[in-house]
Amino acid sequence: MIGGDDRLSVLVESLRTGDVFVQLNRLPRPAQANCAPCSVRFGVYNPDTGERLHTATGDSILLPIEVSP
Numbered sequence: 001m002i003g004g005d006d007r008l009s010v011l012v013e014s015l016r017t018g019d020v021f022v023q024l025n026r027l028p029r030p031a032q033a034n035c036a037p038c039s040v041r042f043g044v045y046n047p048d049t050g051e052r053l054h055t056a057t058g059d060s061i062l063l064p065i066e067v068s069p
Contacts, residue, residue: 004027005025005026005027007025008023008044009023009024010023027040039062039063039065040062040063040065041060041061041062041063042060042061042063043059043060043061
């Protein structure tokens with residue numbers, strides 16, 4: 001892992017079943033990172049317990065994008 005972001009820009013208590021929201025994160029790749037291309041993996045966790053939350057495909061999603069050097 002060469003970067004990360006730890007926030008959720010929506011109040012969880014305000015969400016209802018079926019709600020959809022968009023989370024935008026800027027994750028600049030550090031200059032010393034030696035990956036070309038880099039992949040982006042997304043996952044969330046419970047901030048109270050540190051437990052990773054699971055989806056139907058596991059505890060993270062590999063996004064279908066590549067980050068070039």
